[in-house]
Amino acid sequence: VIIFASEDVLTAEESERGFLLLELMRSYLELDMFASLTVHTEETLQAGEEEMLRFEKILHKYMELYPDKSWNFPKAHTHRHVWDDIRRKGATRNYNTKPNEKAHRILKLFYQLHTNFKNVIPQLLKLNEADLAHHFIRAALDLLDASVAESLNKESTDLEPVKQIIGTEHVSLGSPSPSMTIATLEATFSSDLAFKDFRKKLGRSLSNRLGSQVRLQQNHQVILNL
Numbered sequence: 616v617i618i619f620a621s622e623d624v625l626t627a628e629e630s631e632r633g634f635l636l637l638e639l640m641r642s643y644l645e646l647d648m649f650a651s652l653t654v655h656t657e658e659t660l661q662a663g664e665e666e667m668l669r670f671e672k673i674l675h676k677y678m679e680l681y682p683d684k685s686w687n688f689p690k691a692h693t694h695r696h697v698w699d700d701i702r703r704k705g706a707t708r709n710y711n712t713k714p715n716e717k718a719h720r721i722l723k724l725f726y727q728l729h730t731n732f733k734n735v736i737p738q739l740l741k742l743n744e745a746d747l748a749h750h751f752i753r754a755a756l757d758l759l760d761a762s763v764a765e766s767l768n769k770e771s772t773d774l775e776p777v778k779q780i781i782g783t784e785h786v787s788l789g790s791p792s793p794s795m796t797i798a799t800l801e802a803t804f805s806s807d808l809a810f811k812d813f814r815k816k817l818g819r820s821l822s823n824r825l826g827s828q829v830r831l832q833q834n835h836q837v838i839l840n841l
Contacts, residue, residue: 632680639677642670646694653706664698721746798833 625633649663674686704710725742726735797814804810814831821829
């Protein structure tokens with residue numbers, strides 16, 4: 616952001632050297648953009664190579680102004696070969712170091728905290744192997760814990776008591792309900808056709824069930840389990 620914002624300040628008229636530096640940095644960013652593409656075509660490779668020529672041209676101008684400044688460092692040099700590398704190996708994301716930058720953090724800690732800073736490669740290999748074994752054991756234990764928890768959960772579900780209703784679909788054993796007379800029952804549910812002539816219907820049903828005639832009176836007590 617600072618680079619692009621500086622274009623309004625470091626103009627060619629205000630600062631020739633500053634403007635040349637901005638040109639150089641912009642060209643470098645263009646090169647980095649082309650090199651970072653995940654999909655390439657001949658057109659993108661050609662555009663990258665053309666930008667490489669532009670970068671080198673600007674770089675030579677800048678080096679003439681600052682002959683003591685050395686540009687012989689890896690990131691300035693790799694762009695010269697990156698286009699051939701892409702043609703041979705594919706996109707740079709397949710072989711650059713960006714995906715593994717954080718992977719070396721543990722090795723840095725091993726070096727700082729667990730080595731004597733002498734002949735460190737065998738020590739780092741041994742520590743890295745131990746770390747891998749620890750992760751493998753930890754993963755196995757986590758898997759075992761998950762399996763045991765699942766089994767216990769299944770067993771607890773299987774052992775849960777099943778609520779059973781004692782009786783039939785029409786009559787069940789439960790808390791006692793207050794009794795009432797048949798007359799009160801018929802008056803209470805007078806709007807429900809199912810209770811019309813309830814005394815007679817109940818008498819006929821009991822007579823059929825018991826095999827003998829049952830005569831119910833209006834003052835007989837009944838218990839209705841709602």
